[in-house]
Amino acid sequence: MEPFEPTIVAFVCNWCTYTAADLAGTSRLSYPKNIRLIRVMCTGMVDPQYVIKALLEGADAVLVSGCHPGDCHYINGNYKARRRIRLLKEILPRFGFEPERLRLTWIGASDGIQFAEIMRDLTSQIRAIGPSQTRQTMII
Amino acid sequence: MSDLYKLVIPDEGVLAGLRRFFRSILELESIQAILAPVQLPMKPSVMPALISDPDQIDHCDPLAPSFPLNAAKVVSQLTRNPIGGTVAVFLRSCEIRAFIELVKLKQGTLDEVVIIGMDCPGAFQNASYRRFVQSCTEDPGATFFNQIQKKDTAFPGNIDLAEACKACEHFTPDGADIAIGWLGMASEDHFLLKGQTDRGLDVLKQLKLPEAAAPLMRHGAIADMLAKRLAYRDDMFATTHAATSNLKKLTAYLADCVNCYNCRVVCPVCYCRECVFVTDVFDHDASQVLKWSQRRGLVKLPADTVFYHLTRLAHMSTACVGCGQCSNACPNDIPVMELFRSVAEKTQNAFGYEAGRSVDDAPPLSVFRENEFEDVVGIKGE
Numbered sequence: 001m002e003p004f005e006p007t008i009v010a011f012v013c014n015w016c017t018y019t020a021a022d023l024a025g026t027s028r029l030s031y032p033k034n035i036r037l038i039r040v041m042c043t044g045m046v047d048p049q050y051v052i053k054a055l056l057e058g059a060d061a062v063l064v065s066g067c068h069p070g071d072c073h074y075i076n077g078n079y080k081a082r083r084r085i086r087l088l089k090e091i092l093p094r095f096g097f098e099p100e101r102l103r104l105t106w107i108g109a110s111d112g113i114q115f116a117e118i119m120r121d122l123t124s125q126i127r128a129i130g131p132s133q134t135r136q137t138m139i140i
Numbered sequence: 141m142s143d144l145y146k147l148v149i150p151d152e153g154v155l156a157g158l159r160r161f162f163r164s165i166l167e168l169e170s171i172q173a174i175l176a177p178v179q180l181p182m183k184p185s186v187m188p189a190l191i192s193d194p195d196q197i198d199h200c201d202p203l204a205p206s207f208p209l210n211a212a213k214v215v216s217q218l219t220r221n222p223i224g225g226t227v228a229v230f231l232r233s234c235e236i237r238a239f240i241e242l243v244k245l246k247q248g249t250l251d252e253v254v255i256i257g258m259d260c261p262g263a264f265q266n267a268s269y270r271r272f273v274q275s276c277t278e279d280p281g282a283t284f285f286n287q288i289q290k291k292d293t294a295f296p297g298n299i300d301l302a303e304a305c306k307a308c309e310h311f312t313p314d315g316a317d318i319a320i321g322w323l324g325m326a327s328e329d330h331f332l333l334k335g336q337t338d339r340g341l342d343v344l345k346q347l348k349l350p351e352a353a354a355p356l357m358r359h360g361a362i363a364d365m366l367a368k369r370l371a372y373r374d375d376m377f378a379t380t381h382a383a384t385s386n387l388k389k390l391t392a393y394l395a396d397c398v399n400c401y402n403c404r405v406v407c408p409v410c411y412c413r414e415c416v417f418v419t420d421v422f423d424h425d426a427s428q429v430l431k432w433s434q435r436r437g438l439v440k441l442p443a444d445t446v447f448y449h450l451t452r453l454a455h456m457s458t459a460c461v462g463c464g465q466c467s468n469a470c471p472n473d474i475p476v477m478e479l480f481r482s483v484a485e486k487t488q489n490a491f492g493y494e495a496g497r498s499v500d501d502a503p504p505l506s507v508f509r510e511n512e513f514e515d516v517v518g519i520k521g522e
């Protein structure tokens with residue numbers, strides 16, 4: 001049997017985490033191909049429905065990542081994102097999604113090295129938890 | 141100066157007493173109309189109506205155990221723009237709480253309303269109410285209330301209160317300007333009128349009613365009912381959680397859903413003029429549907445059923461007041477209220493919020509603090 005390779009959808013903000021990803025790339029740092037980056041202008045625009053959709057479509061984990069507190073380019077989008085993640089952490093585990101499958105982190109624009117590290121970390125954590133229940137369930 | 145007055149119950153009974161009270165309010169110069177449930181003349185249906193002629197007050201039926209819609213939506217429509225006067229609105233406790241949520245969501249204002257509430261005796265679902273009416277030999281509302289006062293739940297037609305009502309712990313009208321209390325008043329010749337706000341007190345003063353003493357039995361009667369409701373509610377939470385604790389079970393729970401979205405249409409707090417689920421975003425292209433089918437081998441249509449319910453839980457469960465209209469409106473008997481309430485309990489607790497409690501508590505997703513919920517941030521192993 002092939003080893004389990006998780007799919008991880010990462011919503012990253014244009015100004016910080018995406019820039020860090022870019023920096024990781026130009027610095028030739030490698031990170032796992034399991035990560036599917038979706039660039040958004042700000043974590044404050046990540047409606048809970050995007051997270052839910054990604055999980056129902058088969059993502060084994062969803063990461064939301066933006067600017068550090070105080071650094072959001074729209075002043076407070078990341079604080080709003082944090083409340084929405086808090087909310088989803090209450091809802092999703094009720095229906096059998098392990099809490100580890102939903103993550104939030106702050107990665108600043110100059111943190112290219114940290115970006116690659118975190119992606120490796122996250123991937124190995126999700127690999128360890130195994131595939132999401134969506135892979136064995138018929139979604140209606 | 142007391143804030144307690146008597147609503148005297150005449151020999152003709154409770155219904156007559158309430159109608160007289162409403163009539164006296166309507167006759168005040170400061171009140172232009174009263175919104176109350178009304179018995180329709182063409183069929184024994186009960187619907188909210190805005191009554192402005194005191195001579196029409198005998199149509200109003202505040203005791204009917206009918207709850208065809210959450211009237212908070214109607215009050216929101218009446219208060220979105222200035223109405224040019226003051227209207228009294230008689231609402232169930234969960235309608236008051238839903239209206240408080242709508243006010244915070246800028247879908248109405250408290251400026252031109254006087255809210256009248258009553259210890260809620262509960263209600264039936266629509267189909268049950270129709271059966272009840274057919275089986276009643278006397279006036280349905282009076283029959284029902286009489287039985288409720290005696291704690292006799294063997295209702296004509298062999299029906300039971302709505303699940304939402306059996307699990308409702310917010311039966312007292314805490315957000316009303318004027319509260320009508322009957323719990324624990326069985327041995328009195330009157331119900332209790334309490335002015336809970338300056339506005340409510342002002343109206344009661346104008347009515348020149350006899351003052352009432354603090355009733356002795358009321359506190360205990362409320363505590364008894366509360367304990368029963370909480371026990372029922374917690375059972376319901378446990379059963380619902382057990383029935384939905386993973387995706388496989390949740391899909392079984394929702395399997396009969398046809399995506400009609402009735403549960404959202406009737407939801408008093410779902411206020412979006414255009415819900416995302418009825419926009420083009422969900423009017424999927426045929427090629428997209430085929431792609432889904434090819435990826436999984438099969439796609440159930442209409443798709444997005446679980447997606448819809450989870451999203452609505454995320455968008456609205458913090459505002460859920462548990463009125464149960466979602467279950468009432470579902471054509472396929474899906475226990476929507478049970479699912480919503482049991483999740484709402486968790487999401488509201490997470491933010492120390494209680495939907496409908498006060499206009500002063502900001503909805504949890506409309507505010508934030510700099511230092512909070514640090515525990516959801518970070519990637520280190522949990």
Ligand code: SF4
Pocket residue numbers: 207232233234235260261262263304305306308309310311462463464
């Ligand atoms: S849910 Fe509560 S307030 Fe609403 S109708 Fe039922 S008992 Fe009354």
Ligand code: SF4
Pocket residue numbers: 396397398399400401402403404466469470471472473474476
């Ligand atoms: S009312 Fe019932 S069938 Fe319609 S969308 Fe809601 S749960 Fe599904």
Ligand code: FES
Pocket residue numbers: 013014015016017041042043044065066067071072073074075076077078
């Ligand atoms: S711009 Fe990066 S989180 Fe708002």
